[in-house]
Amino acid sequence: MIPHQQIPLPLSYRTAYDREDYMVSTANAEAVQWIDAYPNWPQHALLLVGEEGSGKTHLATVFSKNRIAAREISIDQIPFLPEKVVVEDINDVQNEDILFHLYNYARENNHYVLMTAETLPFWKKPDVKTRMSTLPIVKILPPDDVLMMSLLLKQFKERQVLIESGVISYLLTHLARSYKAIRTLVEKADQISLAQKRPLTIPLIKEALEEIKKEKLL
Numbered sequence: 001m002i003p004h005q006q007i008p009l010p011l012s013y014r015t016a017y018d019r020e021d022y023m024v025s026t027a028n029a030e031a032v033q034w035i036d037a038y039p040n041w042p043q044h045a046l047l048l049v050g051e052e053g054s055g056k057t058h059l060a061t062v063f064s065k066n067r068i069a070a071r072e073i074s075i076d077q078i079p080f081l082p083e084k085v086v087v088e089d090i091n092d093v094q095n096e097d098i099l100f101h102l103y104n105y106a107r108e109n110n111h112y113v114l115m116t117a118e119t120l121p122f123w124k125k126p127d128v129k130t131r132m133s134t135l136p137i138v139k140i141l142p143p144d145d146v147l148m149m150s151l152l153l154k155q156f157k158e159r160q161v162l163i164e165s166g167v168i169s170y171l172l173t174h175l176a177r178s179y180k181a182i183r184t185l186v187e188k189a190d191q192i193s194l195a196q197k198r199p200l201t202i203p204l205i206k207e208a209l210e211e212i213k214k215e216k217l218l
Contacts, residue, residue, distance in 0.1 A: 051178060069088050
């Protein structure tokens with residue numbers, strides 16, 4: 001018998017971006033130390049690398065509320081950017097020279113730039129490669145048990161989803177160790193729970209994992 005379903009509404013939920021809301025573990029401790037060390041950086045720019053969902057946006061927002069996508073920046077905009085700015089997804093920049101000029105401008109005017117990327121950039125132009133290779137690079141590593149548990153609890157809490165005892169322990173041994181896997185599972189489990197009006201139990205989690213596999217979401 002197919003359980004009665006309702007179409008889940010795309011309800012909004014609050015994502016916590018305060019420094020106190022950021023869970024620290026061995027996977028991201030170095031990145032947190034760099035953000036907390038501002039402005040005592042060896043350079044006027046820092047590159048933060050981490051996979052999708054790893055907390056780059058959270059840390060970037062802690063550093064500065066002034067965020068701009070790299071693909072949206074033009075060279076003419078650089079002198080008008082805030083003294084402390086986040087440039088996101090630098091692999092998407094339209095012209096490598098923009099980041100070259102941004103870095104030089106920041107250094108010459110005592111500004112600070114936090115750049116983010118999912119993977120290490122591959123610079124094509126020699127002068128850009130030379131300049132950008134001087135940047136400190138900090139990586140957010142795949143989640144360990146502590147961080148994985150904390151992120152699952154946090155993301156379920158943000159969606160106001162109540163979970164049955166044992167669900168988190170089950171996921172620690174059955175869910176892939178990636179930030180994308182955590183986010184995808186939470187979204188799918190929440191969707192099923194809302195649609196079927198079911199509590200978040202281990203059987204529901206098993207169903208969510210099976211749907212994720214079937215839909216090739218990971």
